[in-house]
Amino acid sequence: MSKLWVIGVACFFFIQVASAASNGLARLQSVTVDVTDKAALQRGAKWYMNYCAGCHSLEYLRYSRLGQDIGITDYKGDLNTEILTRNLIFTAVKFTEPIQIALQAEQARQWFGVMPPDLTLRARVRGADWLYTYLTSFYQDSNRPFGANNRLFPDTAMPNVFYPLQGKQIAMSTTREVMVDGELIQQSVIEDLQLIRAGSMTEHEFRSMVTDLVTFLVYVSEPGRLQRQQLGWKVLIFLIIFAVFAYLLKRSYWKKLLR
Ligand code: HEC
Structure with missing residues (x-):
């Protein structure tokens, strides 16, 4: 033992x-995300539909489920299809359909070299911190086809879609000697990223936008979490009350047996 x-x-x-x-x-x-914050989810959905949905699908989620969960509802709690369709659906699809993209795999491979992955379950694969760091770590790099690189995901095929919002971020690198296969070689290492020209958002606005986006992606990766967490409390309270009755019942049985 x-x-x-x-x-x-x-x-x-x-x-x-x-x-x-x-x-x-x-x-x-x-990053701290709160998937019960409906306002953050609504803002995240807005950013997603405007900046990401051209390339990334959310094929395991329907627009209607999304609208219901993030609170696009009327005073009775029913889905408000008009607001949903006007604000979040920019294609000709019905609100009962999954969130697909028009981009064809063949075209994507020609333009980017890879198909932009579906992001429905990405937050479960990578985690919120990874997504947050990835989305804030783009920097200018003229050696890359789209002029941008990423510190966390070197040579990523994704263009820096945040350039107009975040501004121009550059990498501050130093050269270090590292040992590779018993040989000392010079390697450039990124020490830090620095914003040298502001975009249309301040640093704070940009980071809170990315937090909203990550909150949204965490919700998308498990829409049932909202109900699961609400139900969890009820189940725990039920179990505590039930334990009292179970104990009283046990006492009453044993009283008779021991008499
Ligand atoms: C112009 C197309 C395009 C747009 C717009 C775009 N992406 Fe991407 N994205 C890509 C491509 C291509 C990749 C694949 C990168 C690779 O594998 O090298 C990618 C990769 C990613 C990944 C990494 C997935 C993984 O786990 O490997 C995440 C996360 C991501 N994108 C999030 C976003 C978010 C959030 C937005 C909106 C703010 C967005 N993308 C907008 C093209 C795009």
Whole structure:
């Protein structure tokens, strides 16, 4: 038994060290998202439909479900299809359809080299911090086809769609000597990113926009979370009340048995 304990504790520390090491490499910025904040979800949906939906589908989510969940509803709580269609659906599809894109895979491969991935489940694959860091880490790089690169995802095929909003961000690099296969080579390492020309948004506005977008993507990756969390509380309260009755019942049974 004690051996099992030792192995268990060793595994725990190994996993901790391994994840700390990988986080250290990625240098993720942390973001706090609140998927119950309907205003943030509505703003996130607006940014998404305007800046991302041209390339990225959300094919496991329907417009109608989205509208209902983020609160595009009338005073009775029913979906307000007019507001939904006018503000979030920019194609000729019906509001009961999934959020698809018109971009063809073949065209995408010619333009970007890859098909922009569907983003429905991306927040579950990458996590909120990763998405936040990725979206704030674009910088100017004239060696790339679209003039932009990304610090977290080097040589990403995605263009910097935030350029007009965020402004011009550049990488501050230094040259370091690193050991590769027993040989010392000079390598350029990015130390920091710096904003050298402001866009139409201030730094604060830009970061809060990206937080809204990430909040939206986290909601999209599990729309049932809103109901699940509400139901969770009810189930816990039920279990606490039920435990009292179960205890009283047990006491009453045992009283008779022990008599
Ligand atoms: C002009 C097309 C285009 C637009 C607009 C666009 N993207 Fe992308 N995006 C891409 C492409 C292409 C990739 C694939 C990058 C790669 O694999 O190198 C990508 C990759 C991504 C990824 C990385 C996915 C992963 O896990 O590997 C995320 C996240 C992402 N985009 C989010 C967004 C968001 C959020 C917006 C809106 C603000 C947006 N994109 C707008 C083309 C686009």
